[in-house]
Amino acid sequence: MDTNKLIKISSITKKLLVGLFGAFLLVFLLFHMCANLFILAKDGGDAYSAFCHFMGTNVIVKVFEIVLFATFFLHMCLSCWLWWQNRKNRPVRYHQPSRTKTAKGSKLAIVTGSLLLLCIVFHFYDFYFVKMNVVKGTYMVNTEQLMIAAQKGNQEADPSVEQALIKCMTKEGGISADYKWLRNIESADKEVLQKAYPEAEFEPDFYNMARQKFSVWHIVLCYLVFFFLVGLHIRHGFESAFQTFGLNHYKYSKLIEVLGIIYCWVICLGFAIVPIVVFLGL
Amino acid sequence: MQGLADGYFVLPYTLQNYLADQITVGHISTDTPEFDEAEQSVRQREERLMENGKRKTENGELHTVDHYHKALGKIMWEYVGMSRNEESLTKAATMIDELENEFWQHVQVPGDIESFNPEMEKALRLADYFELARLITADALHRKESCGGHFRTESQTEDGETLRDDQNYMYVAAWEYQGHGQPETLHKEPLNYEHIQIATRNYKN
Amino acid sequence: MNFTLHIWRQENAKAKGRFETYKVSDISSDCSFLEMLDILNEQLINDHIAHPVCFDNDCREGICGMCGLYINGRPHGNDDGITTCQLHMRKFNDGDEIWIEPWRAKAFPVICDLVVDRSAFDKIIQAGGYISVTTGGVPDANTIPVAKRFADMAMDAAECIGCGACVAACKNASAMLFVGAKVAHLALLPQGQVEANERVKKMVCRMDELGFGSCTNTYACEAECPKQIKRQNIARLNREWIKQLFSGNHKPNE
Structure with missing residues (x-):
């Protein structure tokens, strides 16, 4: 199928769009990384959970979420389309592999990108799918909400409900310091409590999920590989975006390169520090 | 040197004016007797060159185009160099003729006329170079003075500098082609300097 | 210096093309790459081994843009800021195997051997x-x-x-x-x-x-x-x- 006949976009415009979406994702990454650092706060998860609650309920954030997914999707599709079309431009491949020096990570971008997609799917399995109720995880609930729901709900004292409640409240990290949240609720207990108090809104407890997952060595390892791939991918992406937007000149091309390397390391390390610190129990 | 020889600097000041009106001429058809004649003559030369593959020299050898090209180059280098004289030029003229005969008899051009054939391209170019070499030699023989890059050893000053003969040779010699092997016709374009004083350049002081 | 050359041969645009191997010997280290190919072609013609290898060239001094060979994985060979005609055999080691291909691109169809349009x-x-x-x-x-x-x-x-x-x-x-x-x-x-x-x-x-x-x-x-x-x-x-x-x-x- 000759997609050029369907939509006539110049090769440069396609690349501009890939770059634009990529730049948006770069900013998103920075934001996500900064947010995640709150997991390391020694407050039992209050700050991070409050943040997650905000992100899970705010309308603007919900719109932003859709934009984010669309950006990911379009960035991916456009890149693959470009890659596929570009490959066709050399129908007879060279016998000798290229020995030309090229920009770091640039030739691998489609590979790192594809692997990242795979990693993101697993990452979603760990966290986001819990929110979508596709996968079971750990939950939290606002205690006020729970009490209101308890008053409206089933008046019969169900021993299993009582058991579940006591278990959650006495668990480590169960009740928050300000008593406003009941956290670290296992999925089995959540089922029981949700059934008893159908109007209570149980949200995913990302804080405790993260802490639990990052205590397992092979999950930590997988995430470190994930962040390495992110680093490699944005090593190309950062500098490439500037070039594609025409923001490159002899005067400051070195500056852009250095900024790119710094950004790449900051993101990579900023993400990586969370599982490492959690795993080491610091 | 290449820039001087092929008019690289002169062209931008002259050619575009000459050609500018041609844009109104439009596409020139190849369906004309002149085109057919030109195509035929080229084809004949090519066929003649291809035939040699069937003949050999007395020693049973055929030579490549490059072999004759280098041989011609050596003649020009040795006998029609920057410094030349009557003897060397006369000798060169004979040698060029002999080499050219040998070329047409024994040059080996592989491949065929119908396909892409760089050896044929080179052979046709070399055939023209023979004409050019002969002309350069004849012109040098004709101009019995030393002037610029043309240094006739018979015409030099006491300290070995070029000695011009402005009385007899103050003109551009433009030679008109009369056909292969025929002597060219000389057209003298006199050099008349109105605003400058003719002098002899001295590099020593 | 002696070399083994693997050169792409292709009769015309429609032919499939393949590599042929030739050996050249006693090449001076001061010889340029194209001069080496000239020597090869002389051999091929004189000994009736094969059709001479077609390749583009003109000025042979790096300014016209005609020459262009993909040599051992690099366009114009293993040096920076040069064209193929400026590549000399001293950049190689005695006994090297050299793979020579034309510029490969859909937009540059092969005309013959190493010559592209x-x-x-x-x-x-x-x-x-x-x-x-x-x-x-x-x-x-x-x-x-x-x-x-x-x-x-x-x-x-x-x-x-x-x-x-x-x-x-x-x-x-x-x-x-x-x-x-x-x-x-x-x-x-x-x-x-x-x-x-x-x-x-x-x-x-x-x-x-x-x-x-x-x-x-x-x-x-x-x-x-x-x-x-x-x-x-x-x-x-x-x-x-x-x-x-x-x-x-x-x-x-x-």
């Missing part, structure tokens, strides 16, 4: 790589003042010899460095600025039509350019493109 480049230039000016005598150099830094950058960009090494090196067979060099050269000069928007649109559209790829910023082109034309020219091309996106209606076929 680069008329696509001419078509791009015809689409807009010029200024529309009534010809007459060339005006005096300083009639239109141009600041030296722009003249320098324009001159650097204008050094492009159109050899196509950028396309050959690029994993996408993109011509962005070639188009970028021409667009940058003319965009930097006052004479070129008049038609800047039209030019970039026409040239880029033609480039896409002719089957060249898109840039993915690997900069293999810059690494292999014999005239060392820099990636900043591609950035300038991208800027010019963005400018024309916002500049109004220019139909590409006008």
